[in-house]
Amino acid sequence: MKFTKYILFILCTLIISAVLTNFGPWWLMVVAPLILGFIFKMDGITAFSVGAISLVVFWGILIVYHLNTTGWTITDKMALLLHLKGSGVLLVIVSLFLAGLLGGLASLNGFFWRKAMNLN
Amino acid sequence: MKYFGLLLTGLILTGIIFALDSKWGATPPLGSLLSPTHGYLLDLELQESPAQNTTMNLTGLKDSVKVFFDDRMVPHIFARNDEDAYFIQGYLHARDRLWQMEFQTHFAAGRISEIVGEKALPIDRANRRLGMVYAAELSLAEMEKDTLTFQALNAYTAGVNNYINSLSEKELPLEYKILDYRPEPWSNLKSALLSKYMAKDLAAYDDDFERTAVLATLGKDVFDLMYPNREDSLDSIIPKSFIPPIGKNPPVSVADSSFFHPPMPDLITPDNPDKDNGSNNWALSGSMTATGKPILCNDPHLRLRLPSIWYEIQLTTPEYSCYGVSIPGAPGILIGFNQDIAFGSTNAMRDVLDYYEITFKDKTKQQYKYNGKWVNATQRIETYDIRGGSAVVDTVAYTHFGPVVYDDAWQGLKKGMPRTDRNKCYAARWKAHDPNNDIITFLLLNRAKNYDDYRSALSRFSCPGQNLIFASRSGDIAITQQGVFPAKWRYQGEFIMEGKDSLFEWQKMIPPDEILTMKNPARGFVSSANQLPVDPKVYPYYLGGDYIYERGYRINQVLRSLHKATIQDMMNLQNDNFNTRAHQIMPLIVSNMDKNGLSAEGKEFYQKLENWNYMNDAQSEGATIYSLLMDSLESRIWGDELRKSIIGSLPEHNTIVQDLLKNKEFACVDNIFTPQVETFTQQLNAAFQSIISPLSDIKKSGKLAWGKYKGTCIPHIIDQKQNMAALSRFDLNVGGGEGIVNATKQSHGPSWKMIVSLTTPIEAWGVYPGGQSGHPGSTYYDNGVSTWAAGKYFKLWFMSGPQDKTGRIKQTIAFIP
Numbered sequence: 061m062k063f064t065k066y067i068l069f070i071l072c073t074l075i076i077s078a079v080l081t082n083f084g085p086w087w088l089m090v091v092a093p094l095i096l097g098f099i100f101k102m103d104g105i106t107a108f109s110v111g112a113i114s115l116v117v118f119w120g121i122l123i124v125y126h127l128n129t130t131g132w133t134i135t136d137k138m139a140l141l142l143h144l145k146g147s148g149v150l151l152v153i154v155s156l157f158l159a160g161l162l163g164g165l166a167s168l169n170g171f172f173w174r175k176a177m178n179l180n
Numbered sequence: 181m182k183y184f185g186l187l188l189t190g191l192i193l194t195g196i197i198f199a200l201d202s203k204w205g206a207t208p209p210l211g212s213l214l215s216p217t218h219g220y221l222l223d224l225e226l227q228e229s230p231a232q233n234t235t236m237n238l239t240g241l242k243d244s245v246k247v248f249f250d251d252r253m254v255p256h257i258f259a260r261n262d263e264d265a266y267f268i269q270g271y272l273h274a275r276d277r278l279w280q281m282e283f284q285t286h287f288a289a290g291r292i293s294e295i296v297g298e299k300a301l302p303i304d305r306a307n308r309r310l311g312m313v314y315a316a317e318l319s320l321a322e323m324e325k326d327t328l329t330f331q332a333l334n335a336y337t338a339g340v341n342n343y344i345n346s347l348s349e350k351e352l353p354l355e356y357k358i359l360d361y362r363p364e365p366w367s368n369l370k371s372a373l374l375s376k377y378m379a380k381d382l383a384a385y386d387d388d389f390e391r392t393a394v395l396a397t398l399g400k401d402v403f404d405l406m407y408p409n410r411e412d413s414l415d416s417i418i419p420k421s422f423i424p425p426i427g428k429n430p431p432v433s434v435a436d437s438s439f440f441h442p443p444m445p446d447l448i449t450p451d452n453p454d455k456d457n458g459s460n461n462w463a464l465s466g467s468m469t470a471t472g473k474p475i476l477c478n479d480p481h482l483r484l485r486l487p488s489i490w491y492e493i494q495l496t497t498p499e500y501s502c503y504g505v506s507i508p509g510a511p512g513i514l515i516g517f518n519q520d521i522a523f524g525s526t527n528a529m530r531d532v533l534d535y536y537e538i539t540f541k542d543k544t545k546q547q548y549k550y551n552g553k554w555v556n557a558t559q560r561i562e563t564y565d566i567r568g569g570s571a572v573v574d575t576v577a578y579t580h581f582g583p584v585v586y587d588d589a590w591q592g593l594k595k596g597m598p599r600t601d602r603n604k605c606y607a608a609r610w611k612a613h614d615p616n617n618d619i620i621t622f623l624l625l626n627r628a629k630n631y632d633d634y635r636s637a638l639s640r641f642s643c644p645g646q647n648l649i650f651a652s653r654s655g656d657i658a659i660t661q662q663g664v665f666p667a668k669w670r671y672q673g674e675f676i677m678e679g680k681d682s683l684f685e686w687q688k689m690i691p692p693d694e695i696l697t698m699k700n701p702a703r704g705f706v707s708s709a710n711q712l713p714v715d716p717k718v719y720p721y722y723l724g725g726d727y728i729y730e731r732g733y734r735i736n737q738v739l740r741s742l743h744k745a746t747i748q749d750m751m752n753l754q755n756d757n758f759n760t761r762a763h764q765i766m767p768l769i770v771s772n773m774d775k776n777g778l779s780a781e782g783k784e785f786y787q788k789l790e791n792w793n794y795m796n797d798a799q800s801e802g803a804t805i806y807s808l809l810m811d812s813l814e815s816r817i818w819g820d821e822l823r824k825s826i827i828g829s830l831p832e833h834n835t836i837v838q839d840l841l842k843n844k845e846f847a848c849v850d851n852i853f854t855p856q857v858e859t860f861t862q863q864l865n866a867a868f869q870s871i872i873s874p875l876s877d878i879k880k881s882g883k884l885a886w887g888k889y890k891g892t893c894i895p896h897i898i899d900q901k902q903n904m905a906a907l908s909r910f911d912l913n914v915g916g917g918e919g920i921v922n923a924t925k926q927s928h929g930p931s932w933k934m935i936v937s938l939t940t941p942i943e944a945w946g947v948y949p950g951g952q953s954g955h956p957g958s959t960y961y962d963n964g965v966s967t968w969a970a971g972k973y974f975k976l977w978f979m980s981g982p983q984d985k986t987g988r989i990k991q992t993i994a995f996i997p
Contacts, residue, residue, distance in 0.1 A: 078217075086215035087197045104185075122216035130221060134354075134957025138213075138220050140906035141358075155214045158200065165193040172186035 066110050069096050073114035073163070074121070089115060089159075090166035097170025104171055111167020112160035119159040123152055208358040218350045220357060223955050233992045240338045241267055241997035248979060251988040253952040253960045256494040256979040262328075263335035265495045266511040268995060270339025273491060274366070277508035277954040278343065279355040280487045282363050283897060285370040285509060288312050288377040290564070295361050297567040306451040306593050308562045309576055310384070311583040312376050315613045320372040322615035329620045333368040336511040340366035354956055355898065374509035375619060379612035381453045381482065382527045383644030385726065388535045389448045390829040392675040396444045397825045405839055405848055406821065406831045407674075409716065415729070415736050417647060417661060417708045420718050422698040427691060430720040433669035434683040445537075445676050446604045447827050448586050451593040454928055456918055457482055459526035460731055460754070461649045462707035462739060463657040465700060470744040474651035474938045477750050478515055478524025479930040481923045484894045486908060486962060488950025490932045494979055500627035503944070503978045505932050508954075512622045515934060517944060517978075520629045521652045522936040526708045528645030528661050531724035532611035534672075534686075536581050536679030540605060545577035545584065549680045555580070581607040581679060607679060609686060611664065616642040621662075631656045631699065638662045639692060647708035653938045659706035660697040661713045664689050668722035690721055705739045707732065709921070726832060730760040730919040747945065750935045755971040756921040757796040762806050765837045766794065768844060769809070772861045773868065782872045796922075798887025798915040805875060807886075807917070810836075812867040820851045833919060887913035893927050894949050894965060896956075902927070907956050909949075912969040922971075933973065941980070945973035 076092035093111035102110065127135065135148035144150045200211030212218045243260040245268050250256065255272050259265035273281060286292055290308035292300035323329045344363050356362060395403045459480040466472045482489055490505040495513060504516015515524045540557070541547040547554040557577045564572040577584040586592065587605040617640065624637035625648075634650045638660055641648070645663025650656070666673075666686035677684040696713050698706055709731035716723055738753050770790060778786055785805050792802025814836055822828040839846045844860040851858050875884070883889045892914040896907035916922030916929065923929045934946040949968040953960035967974060977987035 081215075081217040085201070086212045086218040087201060089215075089217070090193065090197070119216055123221065126216055126221035130957055133959070134220060134223065137906040137956055141904060142210075146906075151214070155216075158211070158214065162193065162196060165189050165196070169186065169189040169193055172189055176183055176186050 065100060065102075066113075069093075069100055069110050070114040070117055072096055073111075074118055077115070077118050087162075089118060090162050093163045093167040094170045094173075097167030098173045099170075101174075102171065104168060107171035108164040108168045111170075112164035114167070115159040115163025116156050118163075119156055123155065127152075203360045209360055213357050218357075220354055220957070222350050223352075223354045223357075223957055233994075235994045235996060238267075238271065238339075238342055238995050238997065240342055241995060243997065245995045246982055247272070247993045247995065248982070248989050249991040249993075250977050250979075251990055252492070252963065252974060253990065254492040254494070254977070256496070256977075258496045258982050260498065262497050262499070263331055265497050266332045266335040267339035267342075269493060269495060269506065269511055270336035270366070271343050271995075272339075272493070273506070273508040274340040274343035276952055277487055277491060278340075278347075278363060279353040280897060280954050281340075281374075281509040282366075282370075283355070284377055285373040288316070288373040288380070290562070293564055293566045295359055295567060298569050301564060301566065301572065302593050303451070304564055305562075305574065305590060307380075308564075308574070309583060309585045309590055310380070310451075310608065311576075311578075311585075311610070311613055312373065312380065314560065314578075314583065315379070315610070316369060316372040316376045318613065318615040319375065319617065320369050323372060323617040323619055324368065326617055326620055328623055329617055332511040332619070332623055333371055336371065337366050337368055353954065359898070371510045371619070374507065376612060378507070379644045381457050381644075382646075383530075383612055384533050384610065385452050385455060385457075385531075386450050386533045386535070387452070387726075387829050388533075388673070388676050389445050389450065390825075390827050392442050392445045393447075394821070394825040394828040395440065395675060396442050397828075398821055400440050402821060402847060405846055406818065406828075406835065408835060408838065415733050416712045416714045417659065417732070418696045418698050418714045419701070420715060422701070423696070423714060423718055424694050426694055426720055429688075431667045431669040431672070431687050431722075433672070435669065435671055439671070439675070442675055446586065446591070446606070448592045448606070449594045449827050449829075454483060455726065456728075456923065456925065456928060457527060458529065458710035458728060458731075458923070460707075460709045460735060460921060460923070460930075461524045461526045461647065461659075462705055462735055462753075463522075463649050463651040463659070464739070464742075464745055465657045465704045466655050468704040468739075468742060468745050469937075470746045471937060471939050473653065473940075474522075474655060474657050475745065475747070475750060476517070476522040476524060476649060476651040476657075476936045476938070477754060477934065478526070478649065479754055479923075479933040480515065480524075480526070481929050482931040484892075484927050484929055484931060484949055486894050486896045486950055486956075487954035488931065488948050488964075490948050490950070491952065492946070492948075492976075495626065496979075496981075501978075501980075502626040503976060504934070505946075505948070510619060512619060513626050514622055515932060516626070517936045517938075517942055518626065518628070519942065520654070521625075521634065521650060522938060522942075522944075523625045523628070523634065523648065523650050524934065525646040525648045527710055528647055528663055528665075528713065529710050529725045529727055530645050530663070530665050530713075531673050532643065532645065532663075532665065534609045534677060535585075535606045536579075536609060536677050536684070538577075538579055538581075538584055538605040538607050538679045540577070543588075545575075545587070545605070548577075548579055550580070551681050557584075577605070579607045579679070581609040581685075582613050583608055606676065611643045611666070614642070614664075616664075618642065630654060631658060634658065635660070635697075647713070649706060649708065651936070651938055653940065653942065656700060657706050658697065658699040659708060660695060661708075662695065665721070666690070668724060670722045672722055673724055703740070705736075707735050707739060709735055728832070728834070728919065730834060731921050731923065734758055734760050734921050747935055747937060747943075751945070751971070751973060753921060754930070754933050754935070755916075757800075757915040757917075759794045759796050759803070759806070759917070759920055761834055761837050761919050762792075762803075763794045764841060765810075766792075766806075768840060769864060772844070772864050774861070774865050777865060778868070779872065781876055782868070785872060785875050786868065796886055796915050796917045796920050798885065798913045800886045800915070801884045803886035803915075803917075804878065804884055804889040805871070807889075808871040808875060809867055812870050813864060816851070816863045816867055817848050820853050821848055824852065886917075887915055890914070890917065890924075890926055892924055892929075892969070894962075895927060909962055909965050912965070914969050914971075930968075933968070935973070942978055944976040944978060946976050947973045
């Protein structure tokens with residue numbers, strides 16, 4: 061049951077984030093985990109974890125999709141430019157870490173809104 | 181607690197988002213850059229997964245246009261009318277090179293500080309104070325008077341803007357994301373700015389201040405040793421027998437002894453383009469070739485950058501079909517061929533930028549003295565919008581000569597020079613300020629069918645002066661030093677001139693029928709490599725400028741020896757690494773070296789030098805030793821004079837060779853700061869001793885071979901420090917060098933090599949160190965670099981029509997209105 065809830069969280073994030081970032085700036089992707097963190101009843105650690113995973117999955121899918129069409133050239137070049145010793149893999153890990161951090165924080169923030177409004 | 185958590189997570193979240201969404205110094209906004217929804221990964225989608233056949237609707241087209249992309253992504257455009265061809269050229273230039281074309285025109289317009297902030301303000305001021313925008317505005321008005329040019333520019337601009345408007349923020353090229361800004365609409369003025377960008381590169385080399393300083397401090401005799409007028413030039417472009425009849429009114433010299441004893445100028449060292457911006461070209465008549473048909477070759481030497489300055493393209497309309505290289509930012513093809521003719525150019529190197537000292541009535545610079553009267557100056561207000569700072573306003577006074585480039589507000593780019601007198605004002609008289617339409621010449625050459633069409637296209641060209649070469653399938657070859665050049669008296673414009681009276685002004689331009697040109701000479705070839713256009717003894721107009729003789733000398737030597745020349749012969753010559761200068765000077769070096777005074781290591785290096793075959797091949801160690809020795813010798817011989825003159829510029833590298841060959845104890849050999857008189861032998865041996873230790877270090881680092889030592893690289897346009905390996909190409913193992921036919925210096929040299937055989941059908945080969953795409957992640961970003969570095973070529977596919985399937989078509993796009 062819990063597991064279904066998490067899957068639902070992630071799926072909703074994917075859809076909402078895809079729509080929002082298609083029309084707005086990149087950071088609008090945090091809106092979905094924030095709202096879902098507020099709606100879904102979870103403890104703090106779970107809220108952070110599911111939020112983090114949801115955006116890691118969101119970026120992860122897109123990164124894999126793009127790497128499939130562009131190859132690794134541009135990613136390796138960007139890694140060189142950003143002083144990551146030319147390791148595109150490392151750059152992808154850093155990117156996913158950032159996505160996870162933002163997703164986790166957003167979801168956790170939603171969780172605290174829920175608490176602040178005494179909705180438990 | 182619950183509020184604390186809410187507040188804390190909220191703050192951290194917004195803080196991180198803010199940090200990742202902002203540009204910090206040179207660090208780009210990382211969030212959007214890394215995000216797969218907006219960032220670097222989106223740059224390429226158009227490039228990398230093209231459908232084989234697509235149809236695109238473009239509003240603004242008159243008719244449908246078909247474009248075939250070959251295996252190097254060269255577009256072959258088939259349009260039903262001129263305007264559609266230029267529209268699509270603009271569209272594709274933008275699709276593949278938008279950032280580059282906009283950045284170059286921002287540079288010409290002095291607007292880089294809008295993108296990168298205050299650090300670019302000096303370079304922006306240098307460009308604006310030279311009057312680049314002023315020149316572009318005047319030329320645009322001239323261009324728009326001509327129907328063909330006006331239509332071409334309008335269609336081109338519409339094509340570029342169509343692409344820009346189709347881009348969403350996420351689809352912007354990578355450099356916009358890294359530098360965090362957006363493109364603005366294209367305009368015809370930007371194309372005019374591009375033409376001034378080229379004019380500055382090719383016709384704005386100026387050393388009037390430096391030379392005046394040398395003359396003032398060292399006198400005319402030493403001046404002539406340092407900057408000789410090569411009257412004994414070996415092999416000019418146009419032989420004497422082709423000099424046209426000269427009219428009756430050659431310019432009258434007003435130079436008197438005061439002209440040759442000038443006061444020391446203000447210590448200004450102008451922002452000069454690379455001295456070696458030049459090129460090689462030659463054309464062989466059918467009598468000299470294996471096929472019996474003419475061959476035309478051209479390789480322009482410019483800064484080597486990624487994305488490349490050139491973009492290959494084939495433009496076809498019902499009237500003509502032309503293949504060659506274009507410059508992103510302007511319609512038409514600059515160097516190329518069509519079904520009937522081939523054309524190319526090298527730089528004329530004439531001095532068409534002179535400085536006049538202006539005497540203003542007062543500090544407001546409203547009036548200046550001219551022919552005994554006070555004449556009104558105009559003021560142009562230049563506003564620099566600086567990113568992350570407040571706008572800077574600069575007022576530039578304009579005289580009838582041109583803009584007052586240097587005054588109390590601006591002393592040039594190089595800092596640290598003490599100003600002797602900050603009240604002096606210097607106005608530039610620059611040919612590129614005169615209204616001119618040089619785009620039309622290329623639009624007409626693209627569709628020229630024969631020699632007469634070629635000459636009539638050239639007659640419209642005025643600046644930057646070029647040696648425009650021509651060959652036709654009907655068998656003609658020709659070369660013309662085309663441009664509108666001031667008719668100068670001897671030494672006019674060599675030094676800062678007096679702006680108070682008209683005597684020193686350019687009196688007139690050389691009449692068009694006295695232009696230097698040559699058609700079908702008996703020797704069977706025409707050529708140019710930035711040498712003197714003609715023997716100055718027999719041409720009444722002063723040629724000034726800085727000419728380079730070695731490449732031309734070697735090219736002509738090789739061409740004279742050819743019989744039934746093949747394409748391979750032409751490739752060999754474009755890649756020829758023979759060092760003419762070393763061949764001339766080495767016997768003198770060998771006979772004056774004291775081998776016994778050398779250490780064991782020194783002897784080893786010397787042995788390599790003595791056994792060297794004068795070829796600057798990539799693996800040659802002798803070439804590296806020679807290069808270091810000559811650098812050291814030059815600084816020993818000229819260093820003292822340059823120190824005394826404070827701002828004097830290093831003479832041409834060939835000057836020391838010519839001076840030494842005439843008299844090895846010429847005046848400059850002695851160090852004027854020591855009591856004793858140094859001899860050439862002393863200077864040479866000291867120079868050799870001084871390079872042993874550096875050579876030893878170079879050897880230890882495994883870089884003694886010339887190619888490794890030179891370390892040819894092609895940096896990205898924004899890679900000023902040449903350390904952005906991600907966007908640049910480093911450590912290419914290439915031979916050649918300055919003064920060598922293969923003119924590859926570290927990051928300057930043959931920017932496009934082309935060989936055209938005017939057979940039926942026409943065959944052509946070409947390569948440039950870059951690729952069609954300006955997108956760093958694209959396979960086509962630098963796919964030509966390795967081929968270029970290896971001295972190899974691509975066979976160019978001159979597509980005969982939409983039905984032609986002889987080449988490899990990678991993609992086809994049908995553009996429909």
